[in-house]
Amino acid sequence: MxxxxxxxxxxxEHMGSALSTDIQEFQIEAEDIDIPRLNVVQKTSQxxxxxxxxxxxxxxxxxxxxxxxxxxxxxxxKMWREDIPFDEKEMPQIATDxxxxxxxxxxxxxxxxxxxxxxxxxxxxxxxxxxxxxxxxIGDTNYALGKLNVAKDxxxxxxxxxxxxxxxxxxxxxxxRIWHFESQVxxxxxxxxxxxxxxxxxxxxxxxxxxxxxMFQG
Numbered sequence: 487m488x489x490x491x492x493x494x495x496x497x498x499e500h501m502g503s504a505l506s507t508d509i510q511e512f513q514i515e516a517e518d519i520d521i522p523r524l525n526v527v528q529k530t531s532q533x534x535x536x537x538x539x540x541x542x543x544x545x546x547x548x549x550x551x552x553x554x555x556x557x558x559x560x561x562x563x564k565m566w567r568e569d570i571p572f573d574e575k576e577m578p579q580i581a582t583d584x585x586x587x588x589x590x591x592x593x594x595x596x597x598x599x600x601x602x603x604x605x606x607x608x609x610x611x612x613x614x615x616x617x618x619x620x621x622x623x624i625g626d627t628n629y630a631l632g633k634l635n636v637a638k639d640x641x642x643x644x645x646x647x648x649x650x651x652x653x654x655x656x657x658x659x660x661x662x663r664i665w666h667f668e669s670q671v672x673x674x675x676x677x678x679x680x681x682x683x684x685x686x687x688x689x690x691x692x693x694x695x696x697x698x699x700x701m702f703q704g
Contacts, residue, residue: 519702521605524548524632526640526669526680538669538680542632546619548608551680554668558691559660559684560605560631560702562648567637568596601637602645604684605702606667607695608632625694634682639672643683651686661699664689 522543527535535541538551549555566587568578579594581587591598610620610628620628636644648660664687669680691699 519631521631521633524606524634526682527551528679538671540667540669540682542619542630546616546630548619548630548632549667549669551669552671554666555611556609556664556687557667557684558607558695558699559648559665560607560699562602562604562645562660564600564602564645566590566598567601568594569599570596599637600641600645601635602641604634604636604644604648606632606634607699608667624698625692627692629695636682640681643670643681647684647686659699659703661696662691663687664691 525531525533525541525544527533527537527539527541529537531537533541533544535547536551539547540549540555542548563582566581566584568590570576570578578596579590581590587598607622607624608620608630610616610630614620617628620630622629622631634644651663652658652660666685666687668683668685670683671678672681
């Protein structure tokens with residue numbers, strides 16, 4: 487074997503060893519995972535989907551309006567923000583704890599509201615052929631992964647439902663049960679809009695999904 491072949495062999499062996507080491511040391515945290523946005527389509531939404539439908543990444547309809555589907559709750563984080571109207575150019579300040587919220591409240595000219603970001607898994611329905619929407623195989627099922635931003639009525643119908651379950655089931659993770667997701671219409675006077683809702687079932691989450699959710703929690 488000449489010097490060039492020897493160098494190539496040594497380099498291949500070194501890179502193989504380094505790659506193996508890098509993979510073992512690669513630490514994945516929940517914050518590192520790129521999660522696309524979930525939206526409930528409203529009359530003012532600029533998306534080509536039915537009003538009230540749940541859409542992932544503005545590209546895939548996960549649930550049509552007034553349709554109940556199953557999901558698994560991976561994470562729910564409560565936060566606070568300034569309640570600035572959408573037509574204002576000012577970006578709201580956000581706090582992730584009460585101390586930060588009080589700091590914003592003391593100097594802001596806007597009301598402060600609670601909101602939450604909720605990460606959800608949706609199993610691919612048997613009649614769905616949209617493989618791009620459900621790219622993540624867990625056990626025997628493919629799943630869609632998305633995050634939902636909720637405030638006001640939507641916050642009450644989702645995050646508070648999760649908090650109530652947690653309060654009465656100490657030590658039982660949110661992801662241990664299948665949840666029902668549905669977009670429901672809300673009306674006040676002449677105005678109506680759709681909000682997301684979550685309700686717990688008695689059905690346990692499949693074990694492979696529980697294992698994934700535990701990893702997702704870090």
